[in-house]
Amino acid sequence: MKLSELRPCDYCNEGLLQSKDGTRYAMFYLVTVDRAVLNPRATQRVMGIAQFFGLQMAEIMGPDADDAVAVASEKFPDLKKDELMVCQRCYTTVPMAVIAEKRDKFIADAEEFAERAAKENERLAKENEI
Numbered sequence: 001m002k003l004s005e006l007r008p009c010d011y012c013n014e015g016l017l018q019s020k021d022g023t024r025y026a027m028f029y030l031v032t033v034d035r036a037v038l039n040p041r042a043t044q045r046v047m048g049i050a051q052f053f054g055l056q057m058a059e060i061m062g063p064d065a066d067d068a069v070a071v072a073s074e075k076f077p078d079l080k081k082d083e084l085m086v087c088q089r090c091y092t093t094v095p096m097a098v099i100a101e102k103r104d105k106f107i108a109d110a111e112e113f114a115e116r117a118a119k120e121n122e123r124l125a126k127e128n129e130i
């Protein structure tokens with residue numbers, strides 16, 4: 001990572017290694033966030049089979065077992081994982097979800113993923129309705 005890629009803390013908007021009051025920090029944090037959703041139909045099918053044969057067998061036998069959990073970075077590689085830059089003070093005092101939600105990009109990416117995952121689940125449901 002280059003210096004030019006750094007930005008102020010994603011929560012307090014102050015320096016990652018030195019706050020405005022002069023407090024110096026030894027390090028800052030890069031927190032990578034990925035997202036995932038369940039495909040209800042595929043999950044239901046796998047869990048139905050699992051009642052009789054156990055989860056491991058159900059994942060072998062279930063036709064859409066690989067689609068049960070959609071992980072954003074795997075399903076849609078163009079939706080990169082979000083990386084939060086957080087100073088030491090915020091990292092130790094503010095819940096990470098609060099920091100993440102403060103970034104507009106984070107929220108936009110989450111909405112984009114939710115939309116795409118819902119469309120993908122609909123497509124898979126139609127495919128399996130034969």
Ligand SMILES: [Zn+2]
Nearest residue numbers: 009012087090
């Ligand atoms: Zn901060």
